[in-house]
Amino acid sequence: MTNYVIEPAQQVSLPVRGSDAVFPVRRIYCIGRNYADHAIEMGHDPDKEPPFFFQKNAENVDTSGEFPYPPQTSDVHFEMEMIVALKSGGVDIREEDALDHVFGYGLGLDMTRRDLQGEAKKMGRPWEIGKAFERSAPMSELVPAIDTGHLDQGRIALQVNGAERQIGDLNQMIWKVPEMIAYLSRFYDIAAGDLIMSGTPAGVGPIERGDVMIGEVEGIGSFTVTVV
Numbered sequence: 001m002t003n004y005v006i007e008p009a010q011q012v013s014l015p016v017r018g019s020d021a022v023f024p025v026r027r028i029y030c031i032g033r034n035y036a037d038h039a040i041e042m043g044h045d046p047d048k049e050p051p052f053f054f055q056k057n058a059e060n061v062d063t064s065g066e067f068p069y070p071p072q073t074s075d076v077h078f079e080m081e082m083i084v085a086l087k088s089g090g091v092d093i094r095e096e097d098a099l100d101h102v103f104g105y106g107l108g109l110d111m112t113r114r115d116l117q118g119e120a121k122k123m124g125r126p127w128e129i130g131k132a133f134e135r136s137a138p139m140s141e142l143v144p145a146i147d148t149g150h151l152d153q154g155r156i157a158l159q160v161n162g163a164e165r166q167i168g169d170l171n172q173m174i175w176k177v178p179e180m181i182a183y184l185s186r187f188y189d190i191a192a193g194d195l196i197m198s199g200t201p202a203g204v205g206p207i208e209r210g211d212v213m214i215g216e217v218e219g220i221g222s223f224t225v226t227v228v
């Protein structure tokens, strides 16, 4: 057994529906502007841009159902997304083989300090300060693909305090799941435990303490996150 000089951090994991076993999280790749109507609402032309990704940290994952309003911001936005969980990986994966690497799917919120992200964009700086902060990735349990099939269409939506705020369809994704896996594997050694947050439809907006967010993806179900 390794003799560490300090206590190593605990492995972050997600529950798996129908199982006592949990899914260990390695990296989290998040795609930007993957739904045309969201790209347009953020002031971009969806037709002219190749995909781009940023990362959150595994330690940012939270399954408690509570999202504490974070420090150093007054404009925190929700982004409802489908999560793709990988059971294996590699490099230069072909699109036609990509879905073989998918363990399952889940629900996630790419919570964003939009004011800090906006400043970073303006200054040409990295986005981490707006994206990869404590508990910035509320997530549901995963559902094995064996139970859901591979999800490439169906409703994706978010309600805040009972009002529909985001609504879209998985079939509106500009870069499909196999394309994202193939693309990422050209730049990174993707591996078992990696998660992909697959982008958000239009309608993103701010939350306040006390708000109750309910996200859903057809074929997976729904999850509830309360802002505290």
Ligand code: MN
Pocket: 030, 031, 032, 079, 081, 110, 197, 199, 200
């Ligand atoms: Mn996002």
